[in-house]
Amino acid sequence: MKQKIICILVLAVIIILPVFLLSDFRLSILSKFVVFAIVAISVNLLWGYTGVLSLGHGVYFALGGYAMAMYMKLQAQPLPDFMEWSGIETLPWFWKPFQSLPFALAMTVILPVTLALLVGVPLFKSGTKGVYFTIISQAITLIVSILFVGQQGFTGGSNGITGFKGVFGYPIGDPTLIKILYGLAVAVVIAIYFVSKFMLRTHGGVIIQAIRDRETRLRFLGYRTDSFKILTLATSAAMCGVAGALFVPIVGIISPSLMSILMSTEFVIWVAIGGRGTLLGPIIGALVINYAKTSFSESLPEYWWYFYGFLFIAATLIVPKGIVGTLKEKEWFQNRFNKLKTEHE
């Protein structure tokens, strides 16, 4: 019990320290990484636990982001500037409700979940194989991003939506706002961590892990595995949408590049390197890889792509269990873990 309290205290200090140590610029980058950790958890729920690999999670993330950005844009300008440029003079009907914050916040979850259901129901109900789903998920992301780029007048085209005034009454870039958003991001990541921990303990959580291990047997036992997969996909999309909504005020822009295929595969590599099928892995993976990416692109931008490409190969051949999974296997760690457990009991 004592150990547990110490653990929590140490963790709390690690979380709070950056607020005082880092500059505002660095802190908002860290908040971005924390948001990415939420995405990683959601991808892991689907891939690490259910065995369904989506290479198109960027679209759910971006949909959440766009819903938030639409609200924030309307706060800044009654008629967004890119609409004027495209010759649209009145606000389109589907933009109007986004003037209200509750509606926009609801949409950050509803939009991704709707798309997830549109994709998941026909595919999973017909028993589409895993790899087929992966490729289709990628195609869908590509097509939605083409749509968003093409509809310049309604979505801001390839520039996306930016130029916000502020949120929660603070202007963008305000030191207090940066700290608030950091706190919010950390709170959401912790909440989602515990939600997924709880979900995996329920009966349904056990079933999705069984789907990953041997779906056919589960079907023989009479479980409707497709419904569980659809449900997991929808949950995962919802989490991604929340992350997208947090991302927009932190970074100040949402653009179709966030639903690109490149971005969506990046989500997967965070999980793979961190440790698929572990709860802590994706968080660690997202933080470590994004930190590496930032330092690389500041010093050696040329070589980042080689290193990044190698990460994918490493994640499949050298450390298929990821950082956390490999550590868990290590004996000393196991022993330490057992010791802690007996003391705890």
Added chain:
Amino acid sequence: MGDFIPFLFNGLSISSILLLTAIGLSIVFGMMGVINFAHGEFIMIGCYSSYIVSLVLGSEGSWLTLLLAFILSFILSFGIGYLIERLVIRKLYARPLDSILATWGISLILQQLARNIFGSNNVDAPMPKILSKGWEVTEDITLPFNRIFIILFAVLVCLFVYYFIYKTPKGRILQAVMQNRSMASCIGINTKKADAFTFSFGCGLAGIAGICISMLGSVGPSTGQNYIIDTFLVVILGGIGGLRGTILGALLIGISSPFIENFTTSSMAKVIILSLVLIVLHYKPQGLSPMKDRTID
């Protein structure tokens, strides 16, 4: 009728390119269960080999340079494919999701390599002069020779692959491995060798497709990337494991796209085509022409 011909020709042209890019992928996917996301980069290698030939032999395009480009592209992409199979893919059989990730990594590395070697700007590859002209069917309709060439070439490649897989001893070995790996192994077929060959062969075909793509416009490090998703859709729609499915998939997607684009924008056309593929997959999850087997995975 006069309006109909250009659409049909466009459709056939798109189909032929889709078919050329998809055929190698379908063979690798069907036989080894490996999803090669670096397939687009082998197309890119093909594109650049025709550029290399033009660097060496001068930028005047002729039939000779075209022939040399075809040979070089096949050798280059076959060789690099073989290397990658030995180093990475070999360890990923029966792990399709992991093969997606690893080949995605390879694709990023190859793209960056191309950027470092050839620069990130697009380059032009020459082609024989005659191919840049066109056949004037009527006053309004001109069919470009390069597209006609690609259509004929796609037919040729299909015939060649058909002959190779179904009629030659080596092709029969590949088929045996595809249909029942362990049984093939029992009767003395070296399945590992067959795998290495299949993967490299698929990559080589992608390289050849790259030459055809370089005939249509300038090429760059991300050229391959632009084709990969459509190519995968063709393979999925057709169903893996056979030439027939791939041809069917390429024809369906290729011919329907110009007709759909006719009454809407090209981005909406893509949405409609994907929705159609989703609907087909809902009723036929294995694709239109799947390989029949009795195994349960």
